Amino acid sequence: MREIAEQLGYRRNTFASNLRRGATATIGVLVPRLSDTVMALMFEAIDRAAGKDGYHAIVATSGDDPTDEWNAAQSLLERNVDGVVLATSRTDDPLPHHLRENGIPHVLVLRTDGKSPSSIGDDETGGYLAVRHLIDLGHTDIAILPARSSRRVPSAV
Numbered sequence: 001m002r003e004i005a006e007q008l009g010y011r012r013n014t015f016a017s018n019l020r021r022g023a024t025a026t027i028g029v030l031v032p033r034l035s036d037t038v039m040a041l042m043f044e045a046i047d048r049a050a051g052k053d054g055y056h057a058i059v060a061t062s063g064d065d066p067t068d069e070w071n072a073a074q075s076l077l078e079r080n081v082d083g084v085v086l087a088t089s090r091t092d093d094p095l096p097h098h099l100r101e102n103g104i105p106h107v108l109v110l111r112t113d114g115k116s117p118s119s120i121g122d123d124e125t126g127g128y129l130a131v132r133h134l135i136d137l138g139h140t141d142i143a144i145l146p147a148r149s150s151r152r153v154p155s156a157v
Contacts, residue, residue, distance in 0.1 A: 027057045028076030031087045032064045039087060042109065046085060055082070062088060069095065077104065085109055 027050050031039040047057040060076050062069035069088055073095055076084060083105035086095065096116040099106040112118035127144075134142050 023082050024080045025055050026079065026081045027055050027083050027085060028073075028079070028081035029057050029059045029085045029087065030069065030072055030076065031059060031061055032089070033061050034059065038110075042087060057085075064088075066090065066093070069093070083107070 027046070029043055029046055031043060034040050034043065043057065043059050050057045058076070058079070058081070060072035062072050073084065073086075084099060085107055086093075087109045088095070089111050091111075091113070093113075096106065096108060096113050100116060106116060108116050108118040108120075110120060112120055131142055
């Protein structure tokens with residue numbers, strides 16, 4: 001039967017198959033912007049990992065605007081993604097709560113709200129390793145430049 005289908009040029013209709021299964025094999029990834037190298041690299045890693053399990057990742061950007069974030073998330077959900085990866089960073093973000101309340105699988109990356117599944121880095125160990133590397137290279141004047149921090153941080157280590 002497959003040989004005949006191939007001879008006739010049959011191609012599986014992904015939409016029909018997904019409708020039958022009730023899944024799309026698609027993961028939505030919401031990031032502030034792809035011009036940020038960290039976000040672009042993270043999306044590529046998510047896409048590769050998803051592909052290994054037969055999923056496809058699609059990305060939406062929000063520009064760090066809460067309204068645009070909500071609209072982008074709704075757009076992903078309207079496409080019936082099987083889950084959402086949120087790489088947005090606002091702590092007052094109502095979106096994770098909305099996803100939890102509606103039973104939509106999701107994960108937060110690079111942050112946590114203490115309720116949703118999260119994937120975060122170890123900033124303390126990362127900072128130590130970065131400074132240790134610079135010291136090992138012979139550097140002695142090492143500064144920390146915090147990004148948008150309201151806390152006063154010493155200017156040199």
